[in-house]
Amino acid sequence: MNSSAILSLTTLVYGLAAFLYIFAWVFKKEIAGRVGTWVAFLGMVGNLAGIILRWIESYQMGIGHAPLSNLYESLVFFAMTITVIYLVVEHKYGNRIIGAFAIPLAFLAIAYASLSPNINDKIQPLIPALKSNWLIAHVVTCFIGYAAFAIAFGVSIMYIIKGGTIREEGVLSRLPDNKVLDELTYQLIMFGFLFLTGGIITGAVWANSAWGRYWGWDPKETWSLITWFVYSTLIHARMMRGWHGKRIAFLSILGFMAVIFTYFGVNLLPGLHSYGAMG
Amino acid sequence: MEKKETPPNFLKSIWRFFATVKLTVAVLLSLAVTSVIGTVIPQNQSSAAYIDAFGEKLFRIFGLLNFFDMYHSWWFQLLLILLTVNVIVCSLDRFPVIWKIVSVKNPPFNVRNFRSDAKKQEFVSKKSPNVLRKIYESFIRQKFRYCRVEGTDNGWCLFGEKGRWTRLGAYIVHLSIIFLLFGGLLGSVFGFEGYVNIPEGETVDSIWLNNRQERHQLDFEIRCEDFDVSFYESGAPKEYRSLITIFEEGQPVFKKNIVVNDPIRFKGINIFQSSYGTDAADTATLDITSRKSGLDYIKKVKIGETIELPEGIGMFSLKKYSRNALFRGHDIGESFLGILRPKDGNPIEVILPTRFPGFDKMRKGELIISIRDYDKRYYTGLQVTHDPGVPVVYIGFIIMILGCFVTLFMSHQRICIETIKTEENSRVMVAGTANKNKLGMQQKIKKITENLQDHS
Numbered sequence: 104m105n106s107s108a109i110l111s112l113t114t115l116v117y118g119l120a121a122f123l124y125i126f127a128w129v130f131k132k133e134i135a136g137r138v139g140t141w142v143a144f145l146g147m148v149g150n151l152a153g154i155i156l157r158w159i160e161s162y163q164m165g166i167g168h169a170p171l172s173n174l175y176e177s178l179v180f181f182a183m184t185i186t187v188i189y190l191v192v193e194h195k196y197g198n199r200i201i202g203a204f205a206i207p208l209a210f211l212a213i214a215y216a217s218l219s220p221n222i223n224d225k226i227q228p229l230i231p232a233l234k235s236n237w238l239i240a241h242v243v244t245c246f247i248g249y250a251a252f253a254i255a256f257g258v259s260i261m262y263i264i265k266g267g268t269i270r271e272e273g274v275l276s277r278l279p280d281n282k283v284l285d286e287l288t289y290q291l292i293m294f295g296f297l298f299l300t301g302g303i304i305t306g307a308v309w310a311n312s313a314w315g316r317y318w319g320w321d322p323k324e325t326w327s328l329i330t331w332f333v334y335s336t337l338i339h340a341r342m343m344r345g346w347h348g349k350r351i352a353f354l355s356i357l358g359f360m361a362v363i364f365t366y367f368g369v370n371l372l373p374g375l376h377s378y379g380a381m382g
Numbered sequence: 383m384e385k386k387e388t389p390p391n392f393l394k395s396i397w398r399f400f401a402t403v404k405l406t407v408a409v410l411l412s413l414a415v416t417s418v419i420g421t422v423i424p425q426n427q428s429s430a431a432y433i434d435a436f437g438e439k440l441f442r443i444f445g446l447l448n449f450f451d452m453y454h455s456w457w458f459q460l461l462l463i464l465l466t467v468n469v470i471v472c473s474l475d476r477f478p479v480i481w482k483i484v485s486v487k488n489p490p491f492n493v494r495n496f497r498s499d500a501k502k503q504e505f506v507s508k509k510s511p512n513v514l515r516k517i518y519e520s521f522i523r524q525k526f527r528y529c530r531v532e533g534t535d536n537g538w539c540l541f542g543e544k545g546r547w548t549r550l551g552a553y554i555v556h557l558s559i560i561f562l563l564f565g566g567l568l569g570s571v572f573g574f575e576g577y578v579n580i581p582e583g584e585t586v587d588s589i590w591l592n593n594r595q596e597r598h599q600l601d602f603e604i605r606c607e608d609f610d611v612s613f614y615e616s617g618a619p620k621e622y623r624s625l626i627t628i629f630e631e632g633q634p635v636f637k638k639n640i641v642v643n644d645p646i647r648f649k650g651i652n653i654f655q656s657s658y659g660t661d662a663a664d665t666a667t668l669d670i671t672s673r674k675s676g677l678d679y680i681k682k683v684k685i686g687e688t689i690e691l692p693e694g695i696g697m698f699s700l701k702k703y704s705r706n707a708l709f710r711g712h713d714i715g716e717s718f719l720g721i722l723r724p725k726d727g728n729p730i731e732v733i734l735p736t737r738f739p740g741f742d743k744m745r746k747g748e749l750i751i752s753i754r755d756y757d758k759r760y761y762t763g764l765q766v767t768h769d770p771g772v773p774v775v776y777i778g779f780i781i782m783i784l785g786c787f788v789t790l791f792m793s794h795q796r797i798c799i800e801t802i803k804t805e806e807n808s809r810v811m812v813a814g815t816a817n818k819n820k821l822g823m824q825q826k827i828k829k830i831t832e833n834l835q836d837h838s
């Protein structure tokens with residue numbers, strides 16, 4: 104089996120895990136959730152195996168490099184980090200309903216990578232600018248941050264649809280406590296913020312080693328900074344002004360929109376950021 | 383008399399204004415929103431391109447608002463300055479208070495505060511307070527940096543804490559922002575950014591500055607000894623490599639192969655491989671076909687050289703090479719220009735595009751001349767930068783990451799254990815507080831309590 108086959112299979116496994124988590128939540132079947140955890144774990148293992156195999160394959164092709172160099176590879180890595188972080192959260196908080204809002208994101212990321220006609224899943228040789236260890240540090244830190252923000256986004260959505268009220272009955276009543284959702288959002292955002300900061304810094308160091316300038320206001324750089332400003336606002340609003348609940352949830356959703364735009368939207372804008380371009 | 387009080391009050395209210403986190407939120411969000419403009423409108427393009435895209439009217443308005451170079455506009459810089467002032471003033475404002483809290487030698491504590499904690503844990507032990515004291519103290523000492531035990535009327539009270547200094551975390555982050563902004567300022571005042579294209583074998587001593595039609599004189603010379611580009615099978619570039627020698631006062635002082643991501647750093651100036659191209663060739667091999675005899679002749683000519691044409695037709699001089707020659711207003715790409723001097727008749731100008739070998743047929747002369755081969759000469763495109771702010775910025779980066787870690791994940795934790803002698807046994811209370819991540823602290827207290835219970 105080659106890496107593409109494994110990763111396609113992983114997509115299905117994530118799809119199944121997402122389905123199980125949602126099913127467990129909506130129909131109150133705990134056993135489905137427990138199976139979901141194992142399926143998600145299996146998906147993560149498959150995802151990791153796919154990445155490692157792809158790495159090996161690139162060496163066999165004589166163009167060896169870490170599989171973190173284009174949109175396809177970054178999405179695959181993104182799916183894995185979402186799953187890893189989610190599984191840790193599940194373990195810590197002992198709550199599987201969050202999975203219904205997190206694992207679908209991992210599924211969407213890898214499904215988009217595999218199925219979109221705009222995304223090339225071939226192993227490509229590295230163009231000169233990408234030949235740098237800073238690239239690996241940069242992509243890894245950025246995507247750990249993005250994954251944490253993605254789950255924070257899922258949790259914020261839970262908060263918003265729950266509407267801040269306590270419900271006795273129904274699907275929404277099974278969502279975790281408001282306090283837990285609020286705290287979890289913030290924890291994930293702090294974690295993501297550290298890595299986003301690291302991602303911007305490694306990106307700057309890489310730019311300085313490749314082009315002799317650490318900051319050039321190119322759209323991708325600028326959008327990552329915009330994202331940073333949004334989350335930085337959130338942190339100050341919470342620490343100094345005691346914002347909680349809905350307002351934090353909205354800022355978290357806004358922040359994740361900025362992440363998504365940094366990631367995909369920038370390709371629609373004029374300008375060049377070779378990494379992450381479609382193709 | 384009242385008037386005299388106005389200035390200090392006025393200054394005070396300005397100071398207050400600059401110290402608030404409201405201003406921070408407003409400025410951060412303004413920066414986030416306005417930064418979008420520069421990502422939607424390409425920056426530093428030519429006026430013509432902008433008029434094309436937006437029309438005359440919008441072009442004027444956008445121009446007035448500095449939208450075409452917005453990150454260097456006065457209003458964007460003003461926002462950055464506001465941010466800096468905000469972060470400095472806030473830190474100066476709060477620092478003395480925080481420092482007082484952080485720098486105490488013997489932190490005070492009040493058992494009553496812990497007793498009234500809703501999340502405190504309590505249990506009963508069979509052992510006496512004195513026995514428990516030894517066990518608990520050594521246990522807490524392992525986990526908390528500071529620990530002290532005080533006797534009470536009928537038992538004792540232990541107080542432990544750690545991470546007091548992490549209250550400085552936000553100041554560490556804020557300090558890093560000052561480093562970044564200051565480093566950026568240093569770079570923009572004392573640094574430069576430019577580029578230069580050097581054909582193989584040639585030497586330059588000045589560069590073009592980016593975004594300005596201006597040359598910048600270097601105090602050394604850069605020679606490109608050799609340039610190589612290699613490609614993958616797919617045709618994508620694999621590596622650009624230039625062998626560069628630096629000369630000072632005519633003497634070679636430094637030599638290095640540079641590739642993308644591995645520049646030369648010489649006397650604070652960085653020389654980066656960034657692009658390449660082909661430059662004037664100086665020798666061409668001509669393919670000359672005679673219409674009369676049908677024979678083919680091959681001749682090698684240097685630019686500026688004149689050769690005798692076969693079959694006694696006349697002379698030919700190769701005049702120059704052009705990267706994109708024009709023919710009746712059309713760009714026909716790389717071409718050589720020559721002059722044909724027939725034995726009888728006027729000199730004729732001949733264009734020999736390298737891409738279209740049959741081009742000269744159109745002239746309907748006795749000979750058809752085409753370019754069979756030519757020595758291409760590459761030029762290397764170098765980015766040349768000087769930025770004395772980089773070390774300051776990098777220090778800022780390190781401080782920022784450390785500061786973020788401290789601020790976001792470390793907290794000032796305090797614990798209090800009180801043991802009271804009751805008939806035949808002891809009653810133990812465990813309570814703790816943290817300035818951040820309170821839920822995490824509650825869990826920690828629970829765990830510690832369980833541990834203590836196991837030990838007693």
Ligand code: HEM
Pocket residue numbers: 335338339342343400401402403406465466468469472473476552555556559785786789790
């Ligand atoms: C981007 C520029 C920043 C500005 C202009 C800024 C400004 C401020 C201001 C004005 C305050 C209020 C100070 C006070 O009233 O005591 C504050 C507090 C704070 N800031 Fe920032 N800040 C910035 C970045 C950051 C970042 C990146 C972090 C990330 C960890 C951060 C973490 C904090 C924290 C934790 C506090 C609360 C301090 C305390 O509890 O004493 N700041 N900031």
